[in-house]
Amino acid sequence: MTAESPQGHAETVRLWSLTEDTLIEAGDDGSLVAITWWGEYEFPGAADGVRESLGRLALGPVSMANLAVPGQAAGSDQWRLSLRKILTRLSGSVVHSLALNDGRGPVLSAIPVTQFPVFPDRPLPPGRQVRLSRFTALRADEGALLAESPGARYKVALFRPPAIAIASALASPATVEQLAETTGVPVPVVADVVEFLVAAGVVLLGDAEGRFIEHGDPDTAIWSHDDLMFHARSRTWQKGPPPDPGVGRTGAEPPVVKPVTAGPTFPLPRPDPLALPDRDPTLTALLETDLACPDFSERPLSARQIGEFLFRTARVRSVGPAHLPGGPAHEASQRPYFSVACLYELEIYVGINRCTDLAPGIYHYDPLWHTLTLINDDAAVLDNLLDMAMIAAGSHRRPSALLTMTARMARIAWVLGGAAYATTLLHLGALQQVFSLAARAMGLAAHAVPVDSGDRVDRALKLEWPAEVSVGECVLDFPE
Known part of the structure; x- marks a missing residue:
């Protein structure tokens, strides 16, 4: 039931307050300092009564009529004018x-x-x-x-x-x-x-x-x-x-690499990093080559090619401590693509369709040990993912391999809080670029595809949603 005035009409009252994170401090020289979410604001020579009014506004909603200041002359509006000017400057905290x-x-x-x-x-x-x-x-x-x-x-x-x-x-x-x-x-x-x-x-x-x-x-x-x-x-x-980063630090720090023990594990061949520059095109040549989503051939990949591709793009080179300026220290890793604070929350799953040395199935890539672990050998599930990628690529053939990237959100939210998911998409773009460059250097084709996955990808990869979510796909094959 609404309130009514003595005349029988419903009435509303305008109230003002300061946000809960706003702190008002007074200097010895009579100045005021407002410490807010947006920064600090200094107000020299504030009129009498303004400090008391701001203190009352910090306690909760109050009407301007109730901000009477003892000792002010009747009808004096000097302190009210000063208060309104300060509130205008602090509008982001009012x-x-x-x-x-x-x-x-x-x-x-x-x-x-x-x-x-x-x-x-x-x-x-x-x-x-x-x-x-x-x-x-x-x-x-x-x-x-x-x-x-x-x-x-x-x-x-x-x-x-x-x-x-x-x-x-x-x-x-x-x-x-x-x-x-x-x-x-x-x-x-x-x-x-x-x-x-x-x-x-x-x-x-x-x-x-x-x-x-x-x-x-x-x-x-x-x-x-x-x-x-x-x-x-x-x-x-x-x-x-989104939450403050500290909200995600209720337990142990999320591990640098996701532990997976779902099925048989297959070590991947490692190329010699010192031999790669002698046979690779220059970076300029790769960057100046026109890009297009190619139609894929029927040629199968080899475990050596898949191993070299993942080694060049996503392996863990080293593990050690790191921290953001002013942020918490955390265990980090070094890998070939960019990641803020070396957090590397992305995981890579490889759907194998045509490979001379690996059976069809969905595998998880361990970037530390450079291995693939079989997590799903259901042919119908794999075919569903490959069909989605084929349609997204505008091709009439299924790709030899489909790489699906996921994000372990606790790994990045633990440090970045509300900026976590936007930063994850930045990392995904960086990884896709490295995929494209490395594939062309190897004579292969890697291309990001906009898969309309719904929850099919998450179920196929057996993800614990929303702790780990799929964020993007890339097809890998020989260009035709």
Whole structure:
């Protein structure tokens, strides 16, 4: 039930607070220092009362009317003006909340996710339609329903039924009056909640003709919700989800190399690294060769060729300690392709189709011992993976070998936290490039293929999802 004023009208109250990670310190010279997620801000000569007000805002949501300062002359607004200037500069750490005047806490809160967001404070034009952005997602988060959009400067925590009901009713365009009729929430409360959601950027305001900014916009049309959200969230180590790196350090450090004992193990031949430069093309020649996804021949690979290819691209050269600047020390390895902090979370599985020395099946590659371990000899499962790769490569033949890369997320999240998955995709690209160069140097063809795997790859490799997830594929064969 909404609160009502003495005149019988439902009322809302605007509240402000500072994010939980904001610390306010006072200097001996009367200056203030705000230590925030985004950095430190110094405010020399702050007016009397500002320090007390900021301290109160750090405790939780409060209305500006309740930030009265003892000793200030009646009607004096000097400290309020000073406070508003400071809050404008600290906008990336200021939480805007809306409550009913029933003393039961906020209905919803807009939490900044960028450094200098602007929270517009203007009423909705009468009769305009509103709806959720197609990029907005609603999910549970610590007892609230969280509304997030990759283009929004705020994420909105919906705490109480009126806000949750209104947001949930915005899947299709509606006016404030229509929302009030649908949800049973009084029109004034609906209007204030919708204004809040529009200001936060998770709800769109239609124009006078009922069109929304996303309609016909070529810049947003090329993005799916998942891709744009992933881009926005992976480019900044934001507060809250994704988790802090320390969350992943509850047990022992994940091993440098995944131990696999599923089936028979086959040692692979090792080439002589000193002999390779004499027969390899130059790097310039490899880089200047035009690339295309080749059609594959029927020639089988040999264990020697597979062994040389994996030795040149993915073997462990050494193991030792490493650390990120300011980060935790960890055991690391050196391999031929790039990896941040030498974490090397990628695993390689080899699906053998045609090989003179190895039976068809799916094998796990151990980069430390340079061996293949058979993990799945089901012919139907292997054929399914090879068919997906054949279609993805635009070929009419199955490749001789299919390499599938997976990521052990604990291995990288243990150090990088919320940046883990984006960094994994960077590592995958680095490995695919090394695959391509090494294969051409050997007279082979290695080409990344966009396999639409669903959960088929994870099941074929017997992965413990989501601790280990498949992230990419590469076909290996002779070019025709």
